[in-house]
Amino acid sequence: MLYRIIDADDLPSLIRAFMDSYELVAPVKHGPGYIFDVIDDPSDVVLDYPTTIASPKKYFLPSEETLFKFDVASNDVVDFEIDIKPRVLFGVHPCDLNAIERLDAVFLDSRYGDPYYRARREATLIVGVGCMPTQNCFCHRVDADEAPRGYDLFLQDLGDRYWVSISSVAAAEILEESTHLREATDEDRALFAAATHRRTAAFDGSIPNVQDIAMLMDTYHSDPFWAEFGSRCLNCTACAAVCPTCMCFDIKDILSPDAKTGERVRVWDSCNSPHFARVAGGHNFRADERGRVRHRMYHKLNGFKVKHGSMLCVGCGRCVNACKVNINPIEVFKFFDEKTRSSAVLSKEANDAE
Ligand code: SF4
Ligand code: SF4
Incomplete structure (x- = not known):
């Protein structure tokens, strides 16, 4: 350099x-x-x-982008x-x-x-x-x-x-x-x-510094926090639209009016969209907001890190600004900060009582 x-x-x-x-x-x-x-x-x-x-x-x-155009009769x-x-x-x-x-x-x-x-x-x-x-x-x-x-x-x-x-x-x-x-x-x-x-x-020191967040997310996977957190979601997908690392997309084949030609189009999608995990036959693997919001936070703070070594959230704060119901990683950090602090107090009290 x-x-x-x-x-x-x-x-x-x-x-x-x-x-x-x-x-x-x-x-x-x-x-x-x-x-x-x-x-x-x-x-x-x-x-x-x-x-x-x-x-x-x-x-x-x-x-949105056209990936390619195709001919229906020749299937090419x-x-x-x-x-x-x-x-x-x-x-x-x-x-x-x-x-x-x-x-x-x-x-x-x-x-x-x-x-x-x-x-x-x-x-x-x-x-x-x-x-x-x-x-x-x-x-x-x-x-x-x-x-x-x-x-x-x-x-x-x-x-x-x-x-x-x-x-x-x-x-x-x-x-x-x-x-x-x-x-x-x-x-x-x-x-x-x-x-x-x-x-x-100049950084806001009140945003908690939670160590081992990936591990904590696994251990609190069923905590009622996720149901309350997810229940606020409006399914607007603004968070994914502004996020620099949200990369989910959908693929659509759009036929011309005479159905002889068509184009394959890729469009942004979001795992917070209610239809994102719906598959053929109509089953939806993440049918409720709890599952969708929890999945998105897991991918940002846990899953991507396990696979690639760094979190998928880069802390830009755009979703904090965009989400009207205060669903964002800072709220997840605050939850785990409170959880780990209260666990530490309980364990100290138990030790003191022995
Ligand atoms: S988390 Fe917030 S911004 Fe994202 S879809 Fe739900 S309401 Fe919209
Ligand atoms: S703060 Fe994280 S999750 Fe939110 S928009 Fe930025 S990178 Fe995405």
């Missing part, structure tokens, strides 16, 4: 240089919040943004479609960089890789940016507050300059051509350390 410093005044030039060769997607103001969108004007880019409403996952996994594929644009995803927070790494584990690195995801992923450069936590950020509780990899460049704002971590040749060449790079000095290093310290201190 290489580290260099650029002046803050060089940022528009860097953005323009990327725009010369790539479609540039970056955070922009949108109504009361921020979204990732395609940029026409470098001055629209906002780098000191709070978490965007939705994540950038749609640039790798669109909410007639057109194989992937819409690929060389793209730069600019200004991605560490939680979202971690989220993309989780998606990679499934769509790139698993036994059955996904050619559509791979094509977009390989055509995309990623520029990360350091952030300050908002009220509902808890990436520090799920080991996703830092992103040691998963980007081509990473920018840390140091006031009148940026600390740039460089990890790809393609991005390094554009950076070198469009800015006045210099080596970091002791003053830059001190500013970098101060920025890291400020960020660490």
Whole structure:
């Protein structure tokens, strides 16, 4: 990894240089919040943004895409479609960089890789940016507050300059051509350390730090908490739509009006949807909200970690903002925090009584 410093005044030039060769997607103001969108004007880019409403996952996994077209009579594929644009995803927070790494584990690195995801992923450069936590950020509780990899460049704002971590040749060449790079000095290093310290201190300390949450979830699998928690769910699936790591999808074959041709379409789905686990014959393996909400939390905090070594939740806080009935991982942490504290009190009382 290489580290260099650029002046803050060089940022528009860097953005323009990327725009010369790539479609540039970056955070922009949108109504009361921020979204990732395609940029026409470098001055629209906002780098000191709070978490965007939705994540950038749609640039790798669109909410709806035609996988291929087919001919019904010949029962064969007639057109194989992937819409690929060389793209730069600019200004991605560490939680979202971690989220993309989780998606990679499934769509790139698993036994059955996904050619559509791979094509977009390989055509995309990623520029990360350091952030300050908002009220509902808890990436520090799920080991996703830092992103040691998963980007081509990473920018840390140091006031009148940026600390740039460089990890790809393609991005390094554009950076070198469009800015006045210099080596970091002791003053830059001190500013970098101060920025890291400020960020660490800004997280909400009241969000519990629950150790061994995966194990706890197994041991409290039948606790009445899940029935109450799930009973609040409105089945709106907003949580999955905004989540950077929710990746469930459905596949539909849509026939033309004359039924001679058709297209196979992939659309986002959600395990919180009442129909998600319904199978042929009508049986639904997760027919009630308790089962669905519990399943989603298990996959985020337990199942994915058992299989891939890291939680599927990256603590971005988007579902905390999106869910109208307060169903989110922070509430699960609070439940286990209370449970483990009360268990500790009971066991101390039992010991004292002996
Ligand atoms: S958990 Fe909340 S956001 Fe998700 S489907 Fe249920 S009500 Fe909607
Ligand atoms: S579960 Fe919620 S907090 Fe965790 S990654 Fe998804 S949207 Fe973010």
